[in-house]
Amino acid sequence: MITIKNVNKSFGDHQVLTDVSLEVPKSNVIALIGPSGAGKSTLIRAINALEPIDNGEVTVDGISIHNKKTDINVARTNIGFVFQSFNLFPFLTALENVTMAPMKVKGLSKEAAEKRGKELLSSLGLADKFDAFPNRLSGGQQQRVAIARALAMDPNVMLFDEPTSALDPEMVTEVLDAIRKLAKDGMTMVVVTHEMGFAKEICDEIVFMAEGKIVERAAPSKFFTNPDTQRAQDFLSKVLNH
Amino acid sequence: MYQYDWSVISRNMDVFIEGALKTLELSAISILLAIPIGIIFGLGRISKNKIIFYISSAYIEIIRGVPLLVLLIWIFYVLGQFFSLGSYWGSIVGLAIFAGAFIAEIVRSGIQGVPKGQMEAARSLGMSHTKAMTYIILPQAFRRVLPPLASQFIMLIKDSSLVSVIAATELTLNAKNLVATSFRSLEVWTFVALVYFIMTFSLSLIIRYFEKRLSRSDA
Ligand SMILES: Nc1ncnc2c1ncn2[C@@H]1O[C@H](COP(=O)(O)OP(=O)(O)OP(=O)(O)O)[C@@H](O)[C@H]1O
Numbered sequence: 317m318i319t320i321k322n323v324n325k326s327f328g329d330h331q332v333l334t335d336v337s338l339e340v341p342k343s344n345v346i347a348l349i350g351p352s353g354a355g356k357s358t359l360i361r362a363i364n365a366l367e368p369i370d371n372g373e374v375t376v377d378g379i380s381i382h383n384k385k386t387d388i389n390v391a392r393t394n395i396g397f398v399f400q401s402f403n404l405f406p407f408l409t410a411l412e413n414v415t416m417a418p419m420k421v422k423g424l425s426k427e428a429a430e431k432r433g434k435e436l437l438s439s440l441g442l443a444d445k446f447d448a449f450p451n452r453l454s455g456g457q458q459q460r461v462a463i464a465r466a467l468a469m470d471p472n473v474m475l476f477d478e479p480t481s482a483l484d485p486e487m488v489t490e491v492l493d494a495i496r497k498l499a500k501d502g503m504t505m506v507v508v509t510h511e512m513g514f515a516k517e518i519c520d521e522i523v524f525m526a527e528g529k530i531v532e533r534a535a536p537s538k539f540f541t542n543p544d545t546q547r548a549q550d551f552l553s554k555v556l557n558h
Numbered sequence: 559m560y561q562y563d564w565s566v567i568s569r570n571m572d573v574f575i576e577g578a579l580k581t582l583e584l585s586a587i588s589i590l591l592a593i594p595i596g597i598i599f600g601l602g603r604i605s606k607n608k609i610i611f612y613i614s615s616a617y618i619e620i621i622r623g624v625p626l627l628v629l630l631i632w633i634f635y636v637l638g639q640f641f642s643l644g645s646y647w648g649s650i651v652g653l654a655i656f657a658g659a660f661i662a663e664i665v666r667s668g669i670q671g672v673p674k675g676q677m678e679a680a681r682s683l684g685m686s687h688t689k690a691m692t693y694i695i696l697p698q699a700f701r702r703v704l705p706p707l708a709s710q711f712i713m714l715i716k717d718s719s720l721v722s723v724i725a726a727t728e729l730t731l732n733a734k735n736l737v738a739t740s741f742r743s744l745e746v747w748t749f750v751a752l753v754y755f756i757m758t759f760s761l762s763l764i765i766r767y768f769e770k771r772l773s774r775s776d777a
């Protein structure tokens with residue numbers, strides 16, 4: 317579903333991704349973990365071309381994302397992206413946040429978009445928040461609206477860049493539950509996360525990055541008990557002891 | 559000791575009213591022209607197209623660096639050799655070009671003040687750059703630019719007094735003429751100052767009222 321081939325990326329003379337290759341089969345969920353500055357955000361943002369790359373190739377559903385001939389706006393409708401800081405549109409209600417892109421990008425009628433938007437918000441436990449503006453919602457509610465907004469485009473792939481890092485601890489669960497449900501429904505996903513318990517529970521594979529390279533890939537059961545690399549062992553001993 | 563004689567004001571009230579109305583008319587037409595100029599050059603100032611960027615920057619920097627008085631005289635006498643603008647249109651063009659440069663900066667900072675994540679979120683949903691601008695960025699920039707735009711309009715009312723140098727009829731020119739015939743300069747200029755204050759202050763009250771209403775609907 318997602319293939320990343322020999323991707324390189326530098327900011328100035330700082331090489332942030334070095335020859336990264338990865339493939340994510342349909343309906344798989346991949347956790348991207350690693351220390352700060354490893355290049356996780358840069359990599360996940362390269363999957364929908366929010367971040368340009370220097371060379372290499374990324375394809376999603378067979379479409380070459382960084383190819384000049386690809387209509388990136390069409391390609392992106394198939395790739396939902398959820399940001400750490402939600403990035404909801406503050407001047408629109410929760411429902412309007414969700415219906416804007418289906419109407420303006422896919423040309424859905426207002427009725428159709430609202431019907432779908434209400435379904436999505438309701439399924440994420442936000443049935444009483446259709447008309448609420450973002451600043452009246454808790455962080456967990458805002459992030460669920462952001463998930464509904466991405467899902468409203470009916471993507472085949474969902475990308476999450478630290479979706480719970482900006483949340484108060486008591487709100488982490490409600491957002492993880494939403495992602496868990498998507499996993500159960502067979503959504504293909506890449507999740508950058510520091511929630512190791514969550515990664516272990518729902519992910520098919522753990523991808524560990526450090527210094528712009530993929531250092532280790534393993535099934536969660538193996539990765540968390542007996543990682544092959546010293547780098548991963550060091551990282552785990554740091555994060556699991558805190 | 560100067561003997562005040564305020565009757566010059568009441569006897570010439572029609573001259574003041576005519577002048578004040580002309581001042582409002584010149585300022586209103588100028589700002590209406592300046593807003594589209596400001597939007598175009600403000601967008602140009604953040605354009606990725608180098609040529610558009612440099613043209614916009616040059617316009618903004620040059621106009622902001624030239625005193626309005628000089629600009630008006632230049633337009634009237636130099637441009638006036640090629641286009642017969644007359645003092646009425648000459649002053650409107652001058653004021654609009656002048657205010658347009660300041661509005662361009664207001665528009666630019668309004669757009670750049672919208673957090674970067676808003677454009678990214680819109681693009682990630684498949685919106686083109688233009689759609690994201692139209693439906694997500696500009697509506698937010700609009701709310702940010704209203705207060706500085708309103709101050710700009712108030713400044714323009716005051717600045718419009720300078721067009722008297724190119725003999726456009728408005729409050730200040732009427733007052734000058736009245737002083738020349740009545741020799742009551744202290745009374746006339748005091749009253750003129752009061753009239754400008756009344757115009758700008760009532761305008762800022764109106765603007766404050768609309769700002770309150772807008773922020774209330776903003777939840
Ligand atoms: N726009 C940018 N300009 C310059 N350098 C950047 C930019 N974005 C990221 N970097 C650098 O690239 C490296 C990788 O950043 P990235 O955000 O991908 O890391 P990360 O793994 O997501 O880290 P974190 O866990 O802190 O989010 C870092 O050293 C960062 O400073």
Ligand SMILES: [Mg+2]
Nearest residue numbers: 356357358478
């Ligand atoms: Mg990151």
